[in-house]
Amino acid sequence: MSEFREKTSIVDARVPEGPLADKWVEHKNHVRLVSPGNKRRIDVIVVGTGLAGASAAASLAEMGYNVKSFCFQDSPRRAHSIAAQGGINAAKNYQNDGDSTYRLFYDTIKGGDYRSREANVYRLAEVSASIIDQCVAQGVPFARDYGGLLDNRSFGGVQVSRTFYARGQTGQQLLLGAYSAMSRMIAKGGIKMYNRHEMLDVVLVEGKARGIIARNLQTGEIERHSAHAVVLATGGYGNVFFLSTNAMGSNVTAAWKAHKKGALFANPCFTQIHPTCIPVSGDHQSKLTLMSESLRNDGRIWVPKKKGDTRKPIDIPEEERDYYLERRYPAFGNLVPRDVASRAAKERCDAGYGVGASKMAVYLDFKDAINRMGEDVVASKYGNLFQMYEKITDENPYKTPMRIYPAVHYTMGGLWVDYNLMSNVEGLFVLGEANFSDHGANRLGASALMQGLADGYFVLPYTIGDYLADDIRTGAISTQSSEFDAAEKEVKNRLHQLMNNGGTKPVDYYHKKLGKIIWEQCGMSRNAEGLKQAIADINAIREDFWKNVRVPGTEGELNQELEKAGRVADFIELGALMCQDALDRNESCGGHFREEFQTPEGEALRDDDNYAYVAAWEYQGAGMPARLHKEELHYENIKMVQRSYK
Amino acid sequence: MNLKLKIWRQKGPKDNGKMVDYPISGISPDMSFLEMMDVLNDQLVEKGDLPVAFDHDCREGICGSCSMYINGEPHGPGRGITTCQLHMRSFADGDTIHIEPWRAAAFPVIKDLVTDRSAFDRIIQAGGFISVNSGSPVDANAIPIDKHDSDRAFDAATCIGCGACVAACKNASAMLFTSAKVSHLSLLPQGQVESRDRVLAMINQMDEEGFGNCTNTGACEVECPKGISIENIARMNRQYLGAAISYSPPKATGGGD
Known part of the structure; x- marks a missing residue:
């Protein structure tokens, strides 16, 4: 039997006992292992090939499990993690600014407004440093300084520089790293890859997740795939809003089918509206484009002090500008968390101070940064973002401030999981944005990439063994049932x-x-x-x-x-x-x-x-109100206080 | 804007395709090219016709899905952009626009404008990786890397695998794609250990997939939405030559004591 204690309720997360800082190490020391010979007898399905799915598939295959991996895109390299721009957090303290595992943990809990699970968040902070090591070993070209060491930048909601980045394409580089690790295992036979396949249901046998039904999107054929466990790493559901920064194909289908089969859906209303996106330009619009939060490091957000001011932004003198974030939140200024920045923009626009044709936009201005550092330095930090902005809007942000407005970007809610990342359905694991656990009611910038890779490289590979240890004698699961x-x-x-x-x-x-x-x-x-x-x-x-x-x-x-x-x-x-x-x-x-x-x-x-x-x-049926289960949140190591960024 | 579209329609991989005319009106210059295609498709669905199939996903120029050959150029007019980043303001009212899929034997058409680019995945599988398992890597700052090398590796690593280089090439060569990955990894100390095996295996796979040879025309570099330089091809050729002349694979050995 597992060392892991029995569940006391459907939403018992089974967080290990002991001091916060020791929980994960102690847990890893006691979960059951599956021997190399037995791993060969075990199949695992991984749905989704973003950061969480690709890192999990690669890691599980390296360990010796037979992995079947699915993505709806034409190649696993195209999953939407690729579009993440700004960076990935890790408590490395390379900048010697007093960072630590505890501080990253604390910032994440506070940023999430005290609605995330303490032990999961601590573990996330704990493994964050290893993620950077792993990615560098794979050849991810993070930004470096002239001494050859890794560079960092700062992100919203924190007072240290702990964000690692690869120009404005961090997600792309991290995903290509995980994709290359997957590719290596595909070549070795450890992963069987199914491109252009969409999961349309999860199959439960005796209450356990034992396979999926998938549609081959190229031929339309409906296929059965079996395994000893099913891992969903299928991303978030921001496209419920139609307009979002998600890719066109990003969807909730896999998670929703699991929900209809009994998996609990947690905190679905916790969605993140990102403050710095290019405003909507018309009814034809199919998606919104994010401008990385890193821009708030050097850009200043403002609106005119006068209502309905129609002057060009460069004609509005300094004293007639309202830098409302700096005014309202002097301690954090332009780097307040995303939810705070978004609401403040909405407040100004609703009050009649918005700019641009639609009046639903605020300025993000780089004038001071260009004066301070020079255009070259600004270009080296944000060049590709400026270029992207210009392509879409036909305006040059070096000369005139960007216009930005909040847009749906990320969903903190998702399928409920326990400490082992298993849903309440046995054998159904959920990783990355598809689960709910780490970001509470608001996610801090550069933490999505961290969580996806933490789950896939450093958490699931250990915790899934504890479940699969019961399956070493089960044999292959039949699809003829x-x-x-x-x-x-x-x-x-x-x-x-x-x-x-x-x-x-x-x-x-x-x-x-x-x-x-x-x-x-x-x-x-x-x-x-x-x-x-x-x-x-x-x-x-x-x-x-x-x-x-x-x-x-x-x-x-x-x-x-x-x-x-x-x-x-x-x-x-x-x-x-x-x-x-x-x-x-x-x-x-x-x-x-x-x-x-x-x-x-x-x-x-x-x-x-x-x-x-x-x-x-x-789930209680279509059109029926769902039934609520409450997992009470207990904070043993921090005090819940009202968030203040003033 | 009013436009005349001429679009390649092909029912399936084994069917013959043809160019079909679609007049379209009421297009805003602020629309992206794919949003114009959305408008067309909604009109086709409402009429009960089959919409035009095309690959697309992120619509911000990074996933590499979109792949239209527009007026004889991959991703259409304009430099350094993908089809999703092309805006209708690049065209004039009344223009005729030809829209075709990538044309290459190694990228067979699946339907309409959708092609099978899995050959690129197989080239990466042949060696486009560093052999390191998840678990306990050394500290990320244990090996300092010259910033210039790191930046050049990054420049090569920005490839999005869209296939525009192949589509632009008169020989349908995949040298730019393959050399970008070879360069990215071999410029970093972590990747140098396997560099000889890698270059041989990836080029071998590239040839097996049926891509053509490089004749230094440079069209790939011009059309690449990420500005990948053909300097990478030169680097790969040098490595390939060195590896092919000097290298013999190690013999398999026994299982130890």
């Missing part, structure tokens, strides 16, 4: 229904409609009345969708409209759950801002007495 039959039939029925309902409206029509509701009622600020209305509206969209959506073509071919239709169907159901969660949480914390609960200065007002819990929701 009534459970696989039933799951496959359900998947086929659903596809068939989408193809043959004789509707008239394109999928995007519904997606845009859903996105608008979620953005307005469950976006940067929420209230009970709006949320109740949103739930009713979303349920109406769901019914209309299944009656009137049109999917052309056939099931048995590459059919991108069919792919989209399946994803949007799941987003609609998720949208209702997000609103239910936001309605249940009668407090403001992190990215969740309920208008009814704020301080006199307009800051988020938490209610620790009643809401210091993880809301883990159990």
Whole structure:
């Protein structure tokens, strides 16, 4: 038997006993191992090839497990982690500014507004340093100084420089590192790679996750794949908003199918609205583009002091500019956490001080940085970001300030997992953005890459063994069982229904409609009345969708409209759950801002007495309210205080 | 804007394709090229026609999915951009725009504008990695790396694997792609240990996939959305020559005591 104690409730995270700083080391020392000879008899499915999925697949294959890896893109190298710009945090203290594991842990808990699980966050901070070592060993070309050592920059919500970066393409370089590690194992036979495959259901046998049903997106064929454990590393659900910084294909389908099979979905309303994105330019827009938070290191955010000022920004004199973040938050200034910066921008625009054609934008100005450091230095730090901005907007940010506005960027919520990263469904593990555990109600910049790689390189490879140790004599799992039959039939029925309902409206029509509701009622600020209305509206969209959506073509071919239709169907159901969660949480914390609960200065007002819990929701059927399970959060090592960045 | 689109339509890998005309109106100059394609596809769906299949994902020029051959150029007019970063302001009202998939024997068409680029994955699998397991690597600052080398490695590592270099090349050569990865890794001390094996294996795989040879035309460098330099090809050729002349693989040995 495992050393790990029995669960006391469905949301018992089974955090190991002992002092915080010793938990992970002690746990690793006592989880069961699977011998090299036995690993060969064990299959693991990994869905998704972003930082979490690719690092997990590579690590598990190196250890000797048989890994089957799935991605919907044409190559694992294209997963959306590739688009992360700014950097990755690690408590290396290379800059000698007093950084430590404890400080990274503390900043992350505080940044998350005290709604994350203490032991998980400490572990994240603990393994962060190893991630940098691992990536450098793989050949990731992080920025270096002239002595040949690694360089760091600072990010929002912290007072140290602990962010490692590779120009504005850190995610790309980290993902290519993990992809190369995967490629090596594909060549060695340790990983069987399935490109252009989408998971459409998880298969449970005797209550354990034992496989998936996947659609080959190139041929339309429905396939059965079995394994001893299933790992979901399928990313976040920001595309529920239609417009977000996510890739077009990013979706919630795998996680949502698992949820419908019993996996609890935790804190779905905790979404992150990133403060520095290029503003929406028109109705045609298909996605939003992020400008890295690192720009806030040297850029200053302002709006005119005069309402509806239509002068060009360079014609507005210094004394008529309101650097509102520096004014409101003198200690952190432009580097306040993302949720704070986003709400402050919304507040100014709603009050009539917004700029640009839409008036829904604020300035991000590099004039002072260029004067201080010179254009060359600014270009070397942010050149590719400036270039990207210019390509999209046709404006030169060296000459005129950027216009920015918040946009949906990341989702802190996700499938509930225990300390071992296993969901409440046995054998179903969830990593990276797809799980909920580490960022609480708000994620700090440069922490998503850290968490994805921590889970994949340094956590799951140890914890999954404790589960798989029971399977060394199980033998291969058959796909010829009534459970696989039933799951496959359900998947086929659903596809068939989408193809043959004789509707008239394109999928995007519904997606845009859903996105608008979620953005307005469950976006940067929420209230009970709006949320109740949103739930009713979303349920109406769901019914209309299944009656009137049109999917052309056939099931048995590459059919991108069919792919989209399946994803949007799941987003609609998720949208209702997000609103239910936001309605249940009668407090403001992190990215969740309920208008009814704020301080006199307009800051988020938490209610620790009643809401210091993880809301883990159990599916009860489409259109039905989900059932709430509460995982109470206990902080043994820090005191919960109101966040202040003033 | 009003435009005349001529788009390659091909039902499946084994079907014959042809160029089909699609007039389109009401296009905003601020739209990206792919957003213009979205508008077209929504119109096709509403009419009950099949939308044009094309690969795309991040829509910010980094995932390397999008791959349209527009008016005879990979990723269309403009330098240093992918198709998703091309905006309609680059065209004039009334223009005719030809849109085709990548054309290369090693990138067979799957449907319409979607091609199979898995040959690139197999080139990386042949050696585009450093053999290090997850677990206990040495401290990241244990090996200082000359900033110039590190920066040059980074310049090569920015390749997004889109395949524009192959599409631009009259020989459909994959030398720019392959040399970018060879250079990235061999410029770093961590990658030098395996550099001879790597260059031989990756070039061998490149040839097996059916890519053509390099004749130093330089079209790849011009069309590369990330500005990868053909200097990398020269570097790879030098390494290949050195490895091919001097190197014989070690013999397999027994299992020890």
